[in-house]
Amino acid sequence: MRVVVIGSGIVGTSVAYECAKAGAKVVLLEAGRIAGGTSTVSFAWTNATGKRPRAYFALNVAGMRAHLELKRDFPDAPWFFQSGGFEWRTTPAGIAAFEEDVRQISEWGYGVEWVDRETVARMEPDVTATGEGPIAYFAEEGWVDPALYSAWLIRAATSRWGAEVFTGARVVAVETQNGRVVGVRTADGTQIAADHVVNCTGGLSGLELGDAPALPLASTVGVLAFTPPVALTLRSHVHADDLDMRPDGAGRIMIHKVSVDDTLSEPQTLATDGPEATALLEAARAVLTGLEMVPIEAIRSTVRPIPADGLTCAGEMPGISGYSVAVTHSGATIAPQLGKVVADEVVRGRTHAEMESFRPSRFFATGNSGTPRRAVA
Structure with missing residues (x-):
């Protein structure tokens, strides 16, 4: 399976790492430099304080635990400080x-x-x-250094599992055939084939990418x-x-x-x-x-980046088979958990029921063509 991940912030690198670990052939595309966007201008506080409703609280707690579990792959984890x-x-x-x-x-x-x-x-x-x-x-709370986090996960994804990383590669279109993703096209016209595309561009997920609609944001x-x-x-x-x-x-x-x-x-x-x-x-x-x-x-x-209702948005876009998004304001906390969820659902075919209230379908109605046509929330 060939998975293209767009965006190399803390969420994108988590998704790329976990998908590569799960056995996918991963291509990570970044318009600028690695972790050069919001991730490195973030307080990067790992917490679940004040998170509502309870499903969102639980997702953040799962993210905090996922940071600890990630240390099994990286015993030193020089980016993670559980400082209290x-x-x-x-x-x-x-x-x-x-x-x-x-x-x-x-x-x-x-x-x-x-x-x-x-x-x-x-x-x-x-x-x-x-x-x-x-x-x-x-x-149990702490903070992460998103630049170091991204650097170490990318290094592991490329050296252990052969993931490919391209910077200066701005994706301008997600391309589909008969309602299914076939790849992406970059600003210089390069076409990259894909069985699945995951948009992890944060605040830029509010832009249309060819056949892929914009996600409603309240950033x-x-x-x-x-x-x-x-x-x-x-x-x-x-x-x-x-x-x-x-x-x-x-x-x-x-x-x-x-x-x-x-x-x-x-x-x-x-x-x-x-x-x-x-x-x-x-x-x-x-x-x-x-x-x-x-x-x-x-x-x-x-x-x-904040989806329109203030909650994380993760999962496959309705009406476009093979196109997912992973966008959240709580990236520093839940990135490692989102990476595992996306890898399970995209690569291993395992659905996470606890993510149902966070699907992008909540923002869209579907027209007769089967493609998302307007935001409803």
């Missing part, structure tokens, strides 16, 4: 909602415990837990800032209201804040001394000791 994380809120409404979320996921068996400020100070001396609300600790803009190397001992990720921080290797700190995301309607080049960087740094300084004299070294923005 602290989270709290400072407003009455925020505290109430957070307490309810913790209560619910605790009932569902998620690893979370309430801790006091002395525990935070002992485990993370550089962190100041602002406000007076309760603090939750999530020991948002994300902004991340990075400090230069600083002399701190932070190991955990930290979440205070809408502020997110974690170590990013080589002593750098990654900073994200939802309210800063909301100031942008599209990705753009941002200045390290601009208003977005200033807002991120001021919020981080209130929580993390030692940033008083530290500037922002880099700031980046990107499109976060």
Whole structure:
């Protein structure tokens, strides 16, 4: 079986790796550089906190477990850091909602415990837990380095199972005959035969590709800032209201804040001394000791791929045999699980019943021709 995977982010490389491992002849096509899109402008937090409904929560938990299982193939797994994380809120409404979320996921068996400020100070001396609300600790959560993840999986897929990888290969059309995929065509006119095509292009899955329809998206803009190397001992990720921080290797700190995301309607080049960087740094300084004299070294923005209903979309497109999509906002968490699901369904012919609520068919009606013709959700 010949499988063409479009997109080399954390989801695309997971799909390519697992399909090659399952015995398919895999061709991975990337328009730019490996993991050069949203994956490397991501907070990359592995978690199931706040994920609803329960089926989506369960999918994220499965993704967290899949990261641990992947270490069987890669014992060192230099991209995965199960560091644990602290989270709290400072407003009455925020505290109430957070307490309810913790209560619910605790009932569902998620690893979370309430801790006091002395525990935070002992485990993370550089962190100041602002406000007076309760603090939750999530020991099983962590983060990944998507670039390293993609690099190692591609190396294994090519060296162990003969997968082929092409960069600078922008797919402009998925081609079909009699309603079945026969291959793809790239911008330079190259045609590549395929028995199955999997679209893992994230935010670009909202574009039509020849015979393949666009997926309805409700994507948002994300902004991340990075400090230069600083002399701190932070190991955990930290979440205070809408502020997110974690170590990013080589002593750098990654900073994200939802309210800063909301100031942008599209990705753009941002200045390290601009208003977005200033807002991120001021919020981080209130929580993390030692940033008083530290500037922002880099700031980046990107499109976060989110299907129209906010949930993961994975599976075969209705009306086009041999064409699947795998698009999610939770890529860092569930990528290894999505890779296994796609490989099982596409290569091994094993259907995952737990994925039924995440199929692309929920967005489409099918016309008399059998092809998807309009979004219905």
